[in-house]
Amino acid sequence: MHLTIVSSLDSQCREAAAARLGNTHANSAVVLHDLLDGSLVLRRVYRDGKLFERETTVLEHGCLSCTVRLDVVPTAERLASCGFDHVVLGLPPGVASGMAVTELRQGLSRPAVIDNAVLSLDPADLDDHIWDRHTLFESGFTSMQQDDRTSGEFLIGEFGQVDTVMMHAGLGAELTGHAGSGSDAWRSGMELLGQLAPHAAAVGTGDDFLPGCFDDAGAQARTRPGTVRLPLTDAVGSYRTVLHKAPRPLHPGRFRDALPKLAAGSHWMRGRLWIASAATTRIAVQGIGPRVWLESTGTWLADAQATSSKAGRTALVPPGVEPVLDWHPEYGDRGTVLAVTGRSEDVDPAEIGRLLEGCQLSDAEMARDGAVWEDPLDLSDALQSPH
Template sequence: MHLTVVSSLDSQCREAATARLRRTHTNSVVVLHDLLDGSLVMRRVYRGGQLFERETTVLEHGCLSCTVKLDVVPTAERLAACGFDHVVLGLPPGVAAGMAVAELRRGLSQPAVMDNAILALDPVDLDDHIWDRHTLFESGFTSMPEDDRTSGEFLIGEFGHVDTVMLHPGLGAELSGNPRLGSEEWVTGVELLGQLAPHAAAIGADDDFRSGCFDGAEAAARTRPGVVRLPLDDETGSFRTVLHKAGRPLHPGRFREALPQLAAGTHWLRGRLWIASAAKTRIAVQGIGPRVWLESTGTWLADAPTVARNGKVGADVDAVLDWHPNYGDRGTVLAITGRSEDIDPQEIRALLEGCQLTEAEMELDFGVWEDPLDLSEAL
């Protein structure tokens, strides 16, 4: 059995993508799942573009993960048993493709080939989604009040997991009467997509689509906290990504002051930090539109036990590439993506270099510094 998973925030984009995907195999079936109010899941199944099953199920605990476990996975299992060669699963808006792929691998009783993990998107909306401060629930994308992700957080997460982004005018185009396709806003959105998901194939209605290119190991490597992957450098475009590295630990106080300036106006900030007050801790940083947060991802490989370190370095591409003869993999690596007029490489470099410990400060015991994770008031 072959599976294709489609995630989205826009049901019209999702349905356009699934309709196209059913044509990639001769014996395909398309399933559209929607999580409604009252823990109600609506499931529609199409074959050859014709609806042949429509069911609703009430879940005891109607969350996105339960929808996948209790409805998406069993439906895929049942349709495979019916003899379909290819099942296209259109996930409820806001359900992450990575979560669905993981649950399918755990929950299916028979082997399945994951052909593709796809995000369906109207690129005209991308910039607004990144900067939207509302949660997915507040924006009406999910029926779960507890879902406090923003649309930007959802999309950046999806860009890491998927191999393909299918582009189609969404509900906004239909409501406004503006076709959008090929407009200046469309072109700008596709350009931003290239900066945020450089690995993904961006497929328009007339573009060729290559089925069967999902690589789960590569998706996991891309989405590991603190990992930095860069797009091709293009200084002439509307958007750009700047990379900067700092070889010495950062002073926690000076970094706290600099972080709002680093994050201001950036669509996506990501990387890892070496902060003096937690010198053995690899701290991942991520900023998506108006939100910035830090998280501990364990110790640096250089501070791990020798046996573990020798076992990990070969599989950790970032550690190998950034290995320093004295500091090992310790160091700050930041990538910042935003509009070209808002991103000044010299300013970023000056800010980060000013955060590094001086030679005199390097001689001090790192225990004198304050807690680096208490940065919430600066964001």
């Protein structure tokens, strides 16, 4: 059984992409799932572009994960047993493709090959989505009131997971009047897409599509908190991505003061931090539009090695899976690596470098062996905390 997963925030974009993907195999079924008010799931199944099944199901607990586990997965199983070689699963708007992949891997009774994970969007809406402060529920993308993700958080998560981004004029095109691929907003969105999803194939309505290129391991590596992935080119256009590294620990107070300036004007800030008040903890930082948060991702490899050596165990060999994960002869993998993507006029490499350099501990501060540092970011609690 072959599966293709389609995620989106826009039902019109999703349906256009799903219909196209249904033509990649001779014997395909296309399924569109929607989670409506009252825990009601609407399921529509198409073959050769014609609707042959339309059903509604009421879930006892109508959340996005339950929709996938209790309706999407069983539908894929049933259609495979009916003899379909390929099933396109159009997920309810706001459902993360990574969650669907996990549920399918665990819930299907037969082996399945995931050909592609595809995000469908209107590039003209991308900038607005990144900066939208409303939650998915407040914006009407999902019926789940407790879903407090923003549209930018959803899209950045999907960019890391998918192998392909399909572009279609969405529902917003009719409201804003932009002229699809001929508009300035569309072209600007395409440039921003190249900065935010450099690995993904960007496929327009007239472009060739490459089936069968989903890489599960690659998706997991890209979406690991603290991972830094960069555009394929460092050419500066309307948007740019700046990478900066700081080899010494950061002073927690100075970093707290610098964080709003680092995030100002940033569409996407991501990386890992070495902060003196939580020196053995690898802190991931992420800022998407108006939201910035920090979270613990465990112990630095160098500290884990030191613990293993003291216990008489063989130290781990540092994995070379991430190009920007440098191994310092003294500090190991400890260190700050930060990438900031935004409009070229808003992202100044010199300013970002100056701010991070100013946060590093001085020689005198480094010499304070056993010093206890203030913890204004509450990193000692190792909790994810939006700021």
